[in-house]
Amino acid sequence: MTAVRTVAIVGGGQAASVATRTLRRRGYDGSIVIFGDEPHRPYQRPPLSKEYLAEGDGSGLFLLPEDWTATHDVDVHTSARVMALDAGAGRLVLEDGTTAQADAILLATGGRPRRLPGVEGSPVHYLRTKADADSLRASIGPGARVVIVGAGFIGAEVASSALSLGADVTVIEAAGVPLQRVLGEQLGAVCAGIQRDANVDLRTGVAVNEVREEGENVVVDTSDGPIVGDVAVVAIGILPNQELAEASGLVVGNGIHVDEYCRTSVPSVYAAGDVANQLHPLLGVRLRVEHFDNASKQAAVAANNILGRHTRSEDPHWFWSDQFGVNLQCVGHPSDSDEVILRGDLESRDFTAFFLHEGKIRAAFSMNRGDDIAVARELITMGASVPSATLADTDMDLFDALEMA
Amino acid sequence: MAQWHEVATVADLKVRKKKAVVVDGTPVALFYINGKVYALNDICIHEQRNLSKGAILFGKVVCPGHQWKFDPETGEPDDQDGCQPTYAVQIGESGAVSVSLESRAVVS
Numbered sequence: 001m002t003a004v005r006t007v008a009i010v011g012g013g014q015a016a017s018v019a020t021r022t023l024r025r026r027g028y029d030g031s032i033v034i035f036g037d038e039p040h041r042p043y044q045r046p047p048l049s050k051e052y053l054a055e056g057d058g059s060g061l062f063l064l065p066e067d068w069t070a071t072h073d074v075d076v077h078t079s080a081r082v083m084a085l086d087a088g089a090g091r092l093v094l095e096d097g098t099t100a101q102a103d104a105i106l107l108a109t110g111g112r113p114r115r116l117p118g119v120e121g122s123p124v125h126y127l128r129t130k131a132d133a134d135s136l137r138a139s140i141g142p143g144a145r146v147v148i149v150g151a152g153f154i155g156a157e158v159a160s161s162a163l164s165l166g167a168d169v170t171v172i173e174a175a176g177v178p179l180q181r182v183l184g185e186q187l188g189a190v191c192a193g194i195q196r197d198a199n200v201d202l203r204t205g206v207a208v209n210e211v212r213e214e215g216e217n218v219v220v221d222t223s224d225g226p227i228v229g230d231v232a233v234v235a236i237g238i239l240p241n242q243e244l245a246e247a248s249g250l251v252v253g254n255g256i257h258v259d260e261y262c263r264t265s266v267p268s269v270y271a272a273g274d275v276a277n278q279l280h281p282l283l284g285v286r287l288r289v290e291h292f293d294n295a296s297k298q299a300a301v302a303a304n305n306i307l308g309r310h311t312r313s314e315d316p317h318w319f320w321s322d323q324f325g326v327n328l329q330c331v332g333h334p335s336d337s338d339e340v341i342l343r344g345d346l347e348s349r350d351f352t353a354f355f356l357h358e359g360k361i362r363a364a365f366s367m368n369r370g371d372d373i374a375v376a377r378e379l380i381t382m383g384a385s386v387p388s389a390t391l392a393d394t395d396m397d398l399f400d401a402l403e404m405a
Numbered sequence: 406m407a408q409w410h411e412v413a414t415v416a417d418l419k420v421r422k423k424k425a426v427v428v429d430g431t432p433v434a435l436f437y438i439n440g441k442v443y444a445l446n447d448i449c450i451h452e453q454r455n456l457s458k459g460a461i462l463f464g465k466v467v468c469p470g471h472q473w474k475f476d477p478e479t480g481e482p483d484d485q486d487g488c489q490p491t492y493a494v495q496i497g498e499s500g501a502v503s504v505s506l507e508s509r510a511v512v513s
Contacts, residue, residue: 374467
């Protein structure tokens with residue numbers, strides 16, 4: 001294998017930034033070119049629904065400042081959409097007709113919001129980019145009636161930020177409780193509780209039929225009747241930006257298929273982040289994960305493998321949310337567990353729920369107990385069995401359980 | 406000249422592993438890790454959570470807010486920019502732990 005001298009990264013988000021920094025940290029001194037289709041240099045998205053939306057402070061947003069890329073000789077192209085990829089030849093064609101050639105290519109094209117059919121127009125917002133956040137922020141002020149479709153993480157975080165801007169917030173959720181599919185009935189109800197206590201008008205088990213403009217208002221027609229607002233935000237998930245990969249013949253299907261080394265079906269082409277659908281060694285199934293930490297981990301793995309350092313992406317998935325003054329974290333995959341052990345107190349929102357499968361810890365979800373999550377991550381990786389009494393007793397040190405596992 | 410403030414005892418830290426104290430108005434998190442006492446600024450440089458409420462894992466301090474991992478010796482986070490301030494620690498003969506707001510690196 002000849003040494004890689006040129007790396008091209010398609011996409012300018014978290015994965016692109018981490019891959020770039022990893023390549024340089026590992027001593028790679030060849031060229032790195034990033035093609036992002038947004039007008040901005042790489043930035044992180046988690047604050048867009050949280051601090052950035054609530055406070056408008058963009059100082060911590062940007063991931064690869066110009067002085068860093070200048071010092072580290074990284075070529076960042078903004079508003080540069082890649083139109084075609086000849087995967088076998090390692091060639092990219094840009095919108096302006098120019099081409100780029102690379103020994104290795106990382107596809108980190110992310111995703112775009114899933115849209116409600118027929119729902120467009122100026123008072124209807126989706127949130128994915130900095131521009132989306134800027135436009136949403138500009139439309140939310142004290143007393144604004146904000147109607148949010150979807151009570152998942154983005155919906156809840158937007159609700160929390162909109163409240164802090166003085167808005168009246170209604171959230172519509174199709175399921176019986178928020179995050180029902182991930183967390184189940186009981187914990188979803190706790191999530192509903194933090195929204196309602198904060199003064200969100202949360203309507204669960206409600207389907208949206210139509211969103212339309214009516215004069216100055218936006219009307220959300222639901223199975224529960226019409227809800228009138230000034231602003232509607234649709235937060236019902238994202239779709240992977242896999243078209244470039246698909247057109248170039250890569251194997252796709254709910255994202256770009258990669259193995260545990262983040263390799264696509266074509267040699268020297270890698271994928272990471274929201275767009276990557278990875279075969280996960282710990283779980284033995286394919287998963288496309290839409291979280292910051294996964295993007296960072298996969299990007300680091302891809303960068304290492306580009307340099308010939310065999311590295312697997314096999315950590316349990318981790319994500320967090322900050323909403324209504326509560327810190328939520330989840331590690332692993334709660335689905336298909338057969339037992340849930342509670343540590344702490346649901347009422348005071350100071351707890352960790354451990355999800356077990358045949359006695360082994362598969363996942364943990366916490367409110368305001370991030371220290372448990374650090375240990376849980378290790379226990380999940382080990383496939384450890386810990387006595388339920390230990391997990392449930394906040395006086396028992398989880399780290400001792402880790403040492404004994 | 407470093408000014409020392411007595412804030413804990415080794416015996417206490419051995420049991421509790423971590424403790425939040427205030428030194429001259431500065432919140433400081435003390436940790437007992439592999440037989441040594443470390444002092445870091447208690448407020449995480451990332452999102453202002455309390456490191457003293459975090460976990461100690463494999464010799465690193467893990468912030469409970471967003472799982473940033475810090476080297477208690479240098480304050481450097483794994484795979485992140487920036488540096489958590491560290492402070493010099495002195496252990497008296499009786500096991501009294503004193504902290505100075507001088508950087509650990511400067512004093513040692």
